[in-house]
Amino acid sequence: MNKNKHAFWSRQIDALAHELSKQAIICDIELGKPGLAERILKNDESVCGRKNPKVFRQMRQHLVALFSLETAAVERLGAEDTKEILDAVRAAITAIREAGSASHSLPNQNP
Numbered sequence: 001m002n003k004n005k006h007a008f009w010s011r012q013i014d015a016l017a018h019e020l021s022k023q024a025i026i027c028d029i030e031l032g033k034p035g036l037a038e039r040i041l042k043n044d045e046s047v048c049g050r051k052n053p054k055v056f057r058q059m060r061q062h063l064v065a066l067f068s069l070e071t072a073a074v075e076r077l078g079a080e081d082t083k084e085i086l087d088a089v090r091a092a093i094t095a096i097r098e099a100g101s102a103s104h105s106l107p108n109q110n111p
Contacts, residue, residue, distance in 0.1 A: 009073050010085050016066045017089045021097065023059035027052055032090075037063060 024031045028049025029040075039047050040063055045056050073082040 020062045021093045026055045
């Protein structure tokens with residue numbers, strides 16, 4: 001898929017996904033676990049490792065918006081192009097999160 005072919009949709013999905021990722025970090029939630037999205041949509045705050053009701057509500061709203069946007073993208077672009085966009089966004093978020101993990105930290109310069 002040409003990166004600029006669906007730039008509008010890519011930007012919208014990317015923006016929502018990055019916000020969700022930040023909110024998940026704040027609430028100490030590992031996005032992508034099976035059944036997690038459903039629990040968030042059902043307003044189950046017990047999925048949070050850290051309580052932050054305001055951010056959890058925002059995360060739930062962003063998740064609803066992302067699912068709605070995904071549905072609209074499938075209707076407009078088709079399932080294959082939408083999947084390519086979502087895969088690219090997931091890969092970018094995963095790379096960012098892995099870069100910040102302890103296992104990917106820079107080595108200590110002072111032995």
